[in-house]
Amino acid sequence: METIIHIDKLIKRFPAGNGFFTALNNVSLQFGKGEFTGLVGPSGSGKTTLLNIIGSLDAPTEGEVTVLGQSIAHLTHKESAQLRNQSLGFIFQTYNLFPVYTVFENVEFALLLRRMPAVERRKAVLEALEWVGLSDKAHSKPAQLSGGESQRVAIARAMVKKPALVLADEPTANLDSKNSHNILQTMQRLNEELQTTFLFATHDEKVMNYLRRIISLEDGRVVKDERFVHTKI
Amino acid sequence: MIQFLLKGVLRDKNRSLLPVIVISIGVFLTVLFSAWFRGIFGDMIDVNAHFSTGHLKVMTRAYAENAEQMPNDLALLDAEELVADLSADYPELEWVQRIQFGGLLDVADEQGETRAQGMASGRAIDFLSPGSREAERMNIPQSIVLGALPSRQGEALISHEFAERFGVKVGDEISMFGSTMNGGMALANFTVSGTVRFGMRALDRGAIIVDIADAQAALDMADAAGEVLGFFKESRYDEEKALQVKTAFNAQYADNPDEFAPEMLRLNDQNGLDEYIALSKSMSGLMIFIFVFAMSIVLWNTGLLGGLRRYNEFGIRLAMGEEKKQIFKTLLYEAVLIGAGGSVIGTVLGLSAAYYLQEYGISFGAAVQGGGMMMPEVFRASIGPEAFFIGFIPGLFSMTLGNALSGIGIYRRKTAELFKELSV
Numbered sequence: 001m002e003t004i005i006h007i008d009k010l011i012k013r014f015p016a017g018n019g020f021f022t023a024l025n026n027v028s029l030q031f032g033k034g035e036f037t038g039l040v041g042p043s044g045s046g047k048t049t050l051l052n053i054i055g056s057l058d059a060p061t062e063g064e065v066t067v068l069g070q071s072i073a074h075l076t077h078k079e080s081a082q083l084r085n086q087s088l089g090f091i092f093q094t095y096n097l098f099p100v101y102t103v104f105e106n107v108e109f110a111l112l113l114r115r116m117p118a119v120e121r122r123k124a125v126l127e128a129l130e131w132v133g134l135s136d137k138a139h140s141k142p143a144q145l146s147g148g149e150s151q152r153v154a155i156a157r158a159m160v161k162k163p164a165l166v167l168a169d170e171p172t173a174n175l176d177s178k179n180s181h182n183i184l185q186t187m188q189r190l191n192e193e194l195q196t197t198f199l200f201a202t203h204d205e206k207v208m209n210y211l212r213r214i215i216s217l218e219d220g221r222v223v224k225d226e227r228f229v230h231t232k233i
Numbered sequence: 234m235i236q237f238l239l240k241g242v243l244r245d246k247n248r249s250l251l252p253v254i255v256i257s258i259g260v261f262l263t264v265l266f267s268a269w270f271r272g273i274f275g276d277m278i279d280v281n282a283h284f285s286t287g288h289l290k291v292m293t294r295a296y297a298e299n300a301e302q303m304p305n306d307l308a309l310l311d312a313e314e315l316v317a318d319l320s321a322d323y324p325e326l327e328w329v330q331r332i333q334f335g336g337l338l339d340v341a342d343e344q345g346e347t348r349a350q351g352m353a354s355g356r357a358i359d360f361l362s363p364g365s366r367e368a369e370r371m372n373i374p375q376s377i378v379l380g381a382l383p384s385r386q387g388e389a390l391i392s393h394e395f396a397e398r399f400g401v402k403v404g405d406e407i408s409m410f411g412s413t414m415n416g417g418m419a420l421a422n423f424t425v426s427g428t429v430r431f432g433m434r435a436l437d438r439g440a441i442i443v444d445i446a447d448a449q450a451a452l453d454m455a456d457a458a459g460e461v462l463g464f465f466k467e468s469r470y471d472e473e474k475a476l477q478v479k480t481a482f483n484a485q486y487a488d489n490p491d492e493f494a495p496e497m498l499r500l501n502d503q504n505g506l507d508e509y510i511a512l513s514k515s516m517s518g519l520m521i522f523i524f525v526f527a528m529s530i531v532l533w534n535t536g537l538l539g540g541l542r543r544y545n546e547f548g549i550r551l552a553m554g555e556e557k558k559q560i561f562k563t564l565l566y567e568a569v570l571i572g573a574g575g576s577v578i579g580t581v582l583g584l585s586a587a588y589y590l591q592e593y594g595i596s597f598g599a600a601v602q603g604g605g606m607m608m609p610e611v612f613r614a615s616i617g618p619e620a621f622f623i624g625f626i627p628g629l630f631s632m633t634l635g636n637a638l639s640g641i642g643i644y645r646r647k648t649a650e651l652f653k654e655l656s657v
């Protein structure tokens with residue numbers, strides 16, 4: 001399997017008081033294309049920090065992180081913006097849709113940044129809404145949607161550009177069980193159909209049941225890395 | 234993308250409506266005040282020029298020193314010749330003689346006994362020569378309340394207020410006592426041809442306006458005039474040109490020690506108008522500065538609040554692959570857009586209000602009278618060409634500045650921090 005993320009002896013320190021706080025301590029990991037993997041661990045163990053570095057939103061303090069062939073530490077602002085735009089999708093705990101735009105426009109935004117022609121753009125947005133089963137809500141505003149629907153719009157927004165990698169930080173934390181299963185199934189399906197790599201950070205047992213690989217973090221260290229041949233459901 | 238942002242701006246009332254309102258108000262005030270000041274300053278200059286100072290004025294040096302006492306014993310002699318010379322040397326100006334004098338007006342009853350008396354300030358202008366524009370210059374035809382302009386020697390206009398107070402009617406005879414140029418007693422009789430009200434305290438309290446020839450006869454001032462005034466024929470007052478004329482004229486007499494030699498003054502040199510003109514020039518600059526400053530602070534704060542509210546949006550846009558620089562740029566585009574919109578609205582409103590004030594004016598009555606300056610009682614705005622764009626300066630500048638200042642917050646935060654607020 002093709003490896004798309006290399007992490008080698010990653011250390012991340014944050015300034016704290018007079019000294020430093022080490023959020024990630026000597027983490028080495030590799031992720032292959034098409035993985036459906038979760039980072040789990042107690043609060044403060046470094047899950048979000050790791051996702052942010054992979055997403056080129058933060059820089060490593062030491063060590064080497066390569067995402068899709070690009071070394072995160074050496075990217076310029078422009079290059080890291082380009083990497084996010086071309087290859088990465090983000091999904092958050094709070095859905096973070098733009099409140100003034102319709103569902104359609106929220107999804108469209110990702111493509112506008114790519115200067116895709118209008119006709120193609122429209123086609124892609126409608127397709128993405130179909131993936132998440134929200135074709136009929138295209139013209140609704142985020143305020144009119146339920147939490148589950150909002151998160152599905154966020155998934156459509158992350159997926160519409162068919163990124164190689166989707167980073168999802170606690171995507172189910174605000175959802176009830178039915179909606180959680182629904183969006184996990186949606187992501188699982190997209191993972192299989194589009195070969196998109198999914199990387200989660202989560203506490204949620206429900207999520208873990210869908211994962212094919214679970215990496216446990218504790219105090220910034222990898223303490224366990226398990227693979228499951230079949231999903232547990 | 235631009236279109237997309239535009240949609241967002243229009244839909245987000247916090248981002249569009251509030252700043253547009255702030256800008257419209259500021260621009261409205263800028264436009265209105267600048268037209269207002271322009272009108273007031275212009276009117277004040279015209280009024281002073283027409284009634285008192287001319288664009289240029291020639292007096293004897295001795296008269297000039299005590300001009301406010303109207304010392305006609307120090308008047309210019311050979312006035313006809315002086316006017317002819319001035320007209321030949323400076324044909325771009327029209328030169329006219331005037332006399333100011335003080336006197337006691339006496340109103341008699343049918344038996345010839347004094348019925349009422351009052352002090353009056355007298356003005357003698359050229360009513361009767363054919364082609365004289367003096368009556369129009371002082372706006373007398375529009376200021377007549379009863380009766381008509383003097384049409385022959387021996388007729389006079391008096392203040393309407395004075396006429397009412399003393400029960401003088403058009404056609405009545407009045408006598409004027411004063412002193413002649415040589416210090417003797419002057420007495421002249423006039424028929425009241427009409428009453429006037431100028432809307433200026435100084436003139437309306439008690440004035441008598443007579444033809445210059447009558448005044449010269451009454452005051453023993455044959456071919457003499459207290460003042461010779463010059464007015465640009467083609468334009469309003471022009472400081473620079475006036476200075477050239479004044480300098481050239483006065484140079485002829487530089488070596489002449491005679492206190493009765495003529496001396497020329499500009500409008501600026503009289504009635505304290507110099508400071509006033511300087512003030513008027515700095516006024517619109519000052520106003521723009523004040524509005525830019527005040528509006529920027531307001532918009533900066535609304536921008537900051539909006540910016541805080543929008544950190545979420547910025548975080549997502551970063552995550553989607555926009556650069557900080559790009560986001561900052563779009564903030565500026567938004568600012569220009571909103572600034573321009575608010576400026577257009579404010580300018581239209583400001584011009585409308587200024588137009589109203591140009592047509593109808595506001596009456597300040599006697600409240601602001603005082604000093605040597607003449608002031609009209611009704612202040613009008615005057616819309617000049619700059620009124621159409623002046624508001625855009627504070628409008629665009631303050632909004633852009635406000636957004637730029639609040640947008641700097643984006644730069645100060647690390648990408649990861651902006652982003653972090655997303656997972657709350």
Ligand SMILES: Nc1ncnc2c1ncn2[C@@H]1O[C@H](COP(=O)(O)OP(=O)(O)OP(=O)(O)O)[C@@H](O)[C@H]1O
Binds near residue numbers: 043048
């Ligand atoms: N910008 C920062 N400055 C200082 N410390 C930070 C910063 N970001 C994270 N940390 C610290 O690093 C540690 C790891 O944080 P991180 O957000 O990665 O944890 P997490 O595993 O995502 O936790 P949770 O499950 O609560 O989301 C925490 O102790 C946190 O306080």
Ligand SMILES: [Mg+2]
Binds near residue numbers: 047048049201656
């Ligand atoms: Mg976290």
